[in-house]
Each structure stands twice: as C-alpha cells, then as structure tokens.
Amino acid sequence: MSDTAVYGALNTVRLSFPAPAVLLVELHRPSDLNSMNKAFWVEFRKVFEAVREDTNVRAVVISGGEGKHFTAGLDLKDFTGSLIGEAQDPARKAIGFLSLVNAMQASFTAIEECGRAVIVAVHGACIGAGIDLMTACDIRYAANDASFSIKEVDIGLVADVGTLQRMPKVVGNDSWMRELAFTGRRFPASEALQHGLVSKVVPRTELMATALATATEIASKSPVVTLGVKHILNYSRDHSVADGLNYVGVWNSAMTNTQDLQIAIAANLGKRKAVFPKL
Incomplete structure (x- = not known):
C-alpha cells in the first residue's frame, strides 16, 4: 500500500500518490515562489533517499504544485549569511562553503540515484537551482507558459549544483549552453524544446495529466x-x-x-x- 507517512513530516515539499505506484513530489513554498531555503535542501534529499528504499514507488513526478512558478531558485534571504558571512579565516570559510555546496549537490544527485524514473513538470518560471533540479531528472516536460534562466551569473556565482555539468549532456549544443550560462538570459519553453532541454511542451492545463500519464505507463513496467x-x-x-x-x-x-x-x-x-x- 502506498503511504506518504513513511517519509516523515515535511514543510517545503508535499507528497501524494495520484496514481498507483506514482509518487508526486510538489515544491511547497508557494508564498515564497517555491524558492529553495535551507530546509528544502535537507527535505528534498531525504525524500529521494527514501524513494530508493520504498518498493511502493515505481515512478516519480516533480512539480511546482500550487505555486505561481515552478521555482524562483535559491532563497537568497536564507543563504545570505552562508554566501557572504562574517570576516573569518579564508581557508576555514572555503572549507565551510565546500561542505555546504557538497550537501546541496547531493540533494539533486539523489534524483539520479533513487532507482526510479523521475519526470519533472515545469510551469511558470524555473530559475537558477530549478535548472539544477530538472537536469538531474530523467524526463522533462514544460507548460507553454514556462521560462528558464541560469541566473547564477547575475548574483555573482558560478552555478555549482549541477547545471554546468548535466545540461551540456542533456542538450548537446555547447554554444547555446554557454550563451545561457554567460548571459543568464531568460528563454521560453519553445526554445527549451528546440534544443532538447525539455521533450514536450503542453498547455498549462494539461501539464500534470501529461506527466502523470507517462509516469503511470512507466510504473506498469518491470x-x-x-x-x-x-x-x-x-x-x-x-x-x-x-x-x-x-x-x-x-x-x-x-x-x-x-x-x-x-x-x-x-x-x-x-x-x-x-x-x-x-x-
């Protein structure tokens, strides 16, 4: 029997089983544009490590839930201290930062290591860390209102949670990938489809049904x-x-x-x- 109780209490994501053996993972900070605070990174990793052990799950869908956007990316308010911080020994600061980044990377690598097909369904804006998340997924769908941006360049960061490592292998277009990473420009779902970042673009009203239909078919396989x-x-x-x-x-x-x-x-x-x- 499918039961979300085995995943424990969660605040930043919401879980349900909308179809047999299909787990729906919804980003659940709608009042904050589904931005990813410190608690999110811990809970998201916890969920996908649990998925690996949950024999009731055969496919997973990730969505932006009831939020206006899929995600605004990293919650800068929650991470300002970690990114800038007080003056301290540079080496110790670097060691602490590396530990933080490694933990965040592991949160999305857990998608790759969960042993289940993972479909991401993107609507609205998908900014920064949202692209880190989606490029770790197996199948990527988008609503026709979706837009994307590798935004880290505009906040003085090199994207470090997977986009620069995974997206070039997803899209296979080095020039386009570099343009987006260097400029941070926002691009629409049609352009994402053209270059293979997503494999399907559908009307917003059809997005979840489309993703769940694919997940249900996969869940019927061995x-x-x-x-x-x-x-x-x-x-x-x-x-x-x-x-x-x-x-x-x-x-x-x-x-x-x-x-x-x-x-x-x-x-x-x-x-x-x-x-x-x-x-």
Whole structure:
C-alpha cells in the first residue's frame, strides 16, 4: 500500500500518490515562489533517499504544485549569511562553503540515484537551482507558459549544483549552453524544446495529466528493468561506448535471472498485460 507517512513530516515539499505506484513530489513554498531555503535542501534529499528504499514507488513526478512558478531558485534571504558571512579565516570559510555546496549537490544527485524514473513538470518560471533540479531528472516536460534562466551569473556565482555539468549532456549544443550560462538570459519553453532541454511542451492545463500519464505507463513496467535502464543510461552518459557495452552485458548476465523476464514473455505470448511484483 502506498503511504506518504513513511517519509516523515515535511514543510517545503508535499507528497501524494495520484496514481498507483506514482509518487508526486510538489515544491511547497508557494508564498515564497517555491524558492529553495535551507530546509528544502535537507527535505528534498531525504525524500529521494527514501524513494530508493520504498518498493511502493515505481515512478516519480516533480512539480511546482500550487505555486505561481515552478521555482524562483535559491532563497537568497536564507543563504545570505552562508554566501557572504562574517570576516573569518579564508581557508576555514572555503572549507565551510565546500561542505555546504557538497550537501546541496547531493540533494539533486539523489534524483539520479533513487532507482526510479523521475519526470519533472515545469510551469511558470524555473530559475537558477530549478535548472539544477530538472537536469538531474530523467524526463522533462514544460507548460507553454514556462521560462528558464541560469541566473547564477547575475548574483555573482558560478552555478555549482549541477547545471554546468548535466545540461551540456542533456542538450548537446555547447554554444547555446554557454550563451545561457554567460548571459543568464531568460528563454521560453519553445526554445527549451528546440534544443532538447525539455521533450514536450503542453498547455498549462494539461501539464500534470501529461506527466502523470507517462509516469503511470512507466510504473506498469518491470521495476527491475526500470531501475536497470536508468542505471545503465547514467553509466553510459559518463563512460565510453565500449565501457557502456561491456557494463550492460555484465549487468544483464545477472539481471536477466529475474522472474520479471518470464512474466513479460508470457504476457506477450498470451497477449495480456503483464503484472510485476514490487522490488
């Protein structure tokens, strides 16, 4: 049975199961434009580390919930002290800052490591850290009112939570990527679609239904295979073709021993829908 209680009390995100085995994670600071305060980074990581262990979850959708925008990015009011701070020994300040950044990076890397397909559905503005979040997801959809900006350059920062590492591999257009990172200019959903940052743009009223339909379809597949596909895609992204081919061969030499293979073959031969057990 799907139950959000296992994730504990949360203030900056809201969880629900809108479809069987599909977890909806909504950014939930609407009065603050879903900006990401210190508590958000802790809770978000907690959720996705728990997803990895929750066998009731087979797919995840991330949305901006009831907020006017998906996210305004980093909550600068909450982080001003961490970014500027009082005068102190430069080395100690650097060590403290690095610890903070590593923890924030881990919050979004947890999306990649959760073992489930994660779909992000973006509406309104998606600023700064919002792009860090979405580029860690597997599938990216946008409403036709969505706009995006790698805003860190305008607040005196080099984006450091994943955009500069993941987005070039997502879009495959180095010139466009560099233009956005250097200028911080806002670009619309149509441009994001043109360059492959998102794979689908739909009317705002259809966004959640579209994302949930894809998640529901994925949730009907073998959870062993879904986990494997995600793991192999991430591995192949970061390694050579030769390494990726060798690794998937080793992976399947073990993972084809699953009962899910027999279930899928029998269902195909019998022209019926396969039903797979939980992980």
